[in-house]
Amino acid sequence: MAETLADLGEWELIHRLAAFAPPGQFADDAALLPADGEGNLVVNTDVLVDGLHFSDATTPPADVGWRAAAANLSDLAAMGCTQGIGITVGLVAPAGTAWSWVEGVYQGLSEALRAHGGVLLGGDCSGGGQRVLAITALGRLAADGGPIRRGNGRPGDRLVCTGPHGLSRLGLALLQGEIGSPGDTDGPGEMSGDLVNRAIAAHRRPVPRFDAVRALISSRPPQAAWRVGGCDSSDGLAAAAAAIAAASGCAARLDRHGLPLDRAMVALPEAERWCLSGGEDFELVLALEPAWAAALVIALPGVNMIGRLETSDRSGHLGWSDGSPWPGAASGIDGFRHFG
Numbered sequence: 001m002a003e004t005l006a007d008l009g010e011w012e013l014i015h016r017l018a019a020f021a022p023p024g025q026f027a028d029d030a031a032l033l034p035a036d037g038e039g040n041l042v043v044n045t046d047v048l049v050d051g052l053h054f055s056d057a058t059t060p061p062a063d064v065g066w067r068a069a070a071a072n073l074s075d076l077a078a079m080g081c082t083q084g085i086g087i088t089v090g091l092v093a094p095a096g097t098a099w100s101w102v103e104g105v106y107q108g109l110s111e112a113l114r115a116h117g118g119v120l121l122g123g124d125c126s127g128g129g130q131r132v133l134a135i136t137a138l139g140r141l142a143a144d145g146g147p148i149r150r151g152n153g154r155p156g157d158r159l160v161c162t163g164p165h166g167l168s169r170l171g172l173a174l175l176q177g178e179i180g181s182p183g184d185t186d187g188p189g190e191m192s193g194d195l196v197n198r199a200i201a202a203h204r205r206p207v208p209r210f211d212a213v214r215a216l217i218s219s220r221p222p223q224a225a226w227r228v229g230g231c232d233s234s235d236g237l238a239a240a241a242a243a244i245a246a247a248s249g250c251a252a253r254l255d256r257h258g259l260p261l262d263r264a265m266v267a268l269p270e271a272e273r274w275c276l277s278g279g280e281d282f283e284l285v286l287a288l289e290p291a292w293a294a295a296l297v298i299a300l301p302g303v304n305m306i307g308r309l310e311t312s313d314r315s316g317h318l319g320w321s322d323g324s325p326w327p328g329a330a331s332g333i334d335g336f337r338h339f340g
Helices: 005-020 061-078 099-116 167-175 193-204 210-218 237-247 271-277 290-299
Strands: 031-033 041-049 081-093 119-127 132-141 158-161 228-232 250-254 284-288 304-311 318-320
Touching (some): 041 061, 061 081, 061 193, 061 210, 081 099, 158 237, 158 290, 167 193, 167 271, 210 284, 210 290, 228 237, 237 318
Parallel strands (some): 081 119
Antiparallel strands (some): 031 041, 041 132, 158 284, 158 304, 250 304
16 A cells, blocks of 8 residues: 555655755755855745644634744744744635635734744745645844754753743643633633633744844853754654754753743643643754853743753653653654644
């Protein structure tokens, strides 16, 4: 029987598609193009599909646009950019789609660009059976920085992340009615209205962490060579750590007591799983030599030390730093799966 995309999964699909591109071009969150006198150009493309990445039930049109822009800008930040240049937008939609929906999406796109840098450069549109947004984002590496690459980690590096994880997944659960809001008779009584609002905002209006890249640059220890491993956590914290470890030829050990959970989420039964694999938090996960990692924690509030890379013949293997058993395959801590 012929292999399907569900059989392959996203990572194997990307690995096979990479054979059609120059070596290393598919290894990171975005493509790094040679310098042209003004700094290296970074290009990323992301596709958002109705029913998979957004829906009318959970995401108003303006938030669809914001999330589409922010997801792509986040990939630029994950490569070392401190702002975007601009985006192009490919829109596919059924003929019966309301103009008000399209207008709202582009308003959200524009709001995200005004907030985080870049302009709408152009694009294309076509009729189709399903609403799809294909975004290409362009940025440049900062002159005083350098590229962030998944494979730049080394044994002994500390793993850090730039903010809490699991909030976006909690927001999605609230919007889909998986769990109740405070005041519901069957809802988790310990969940405050403030947490509900922050979780929904985290899901609908994520923030690309260009500020974290600026802090990374400013906290770089004197005389330290630029070597930063990393990616964003759009597919989940555990998936990001595993991707960095695998590309760097290492294993990753995470500190269970250092997981970047919002304090208000700790009591929720799903807190740890959503922190590790909820996805769409759009924070940066970085592998840094210890002195740089410590300096970044001081320079940017909210940065957490979450573990380390270590030598291993099992590249990409994840474990707990205290040696306790890592969750099994049935736990769901695998990150987002694009093909089922």
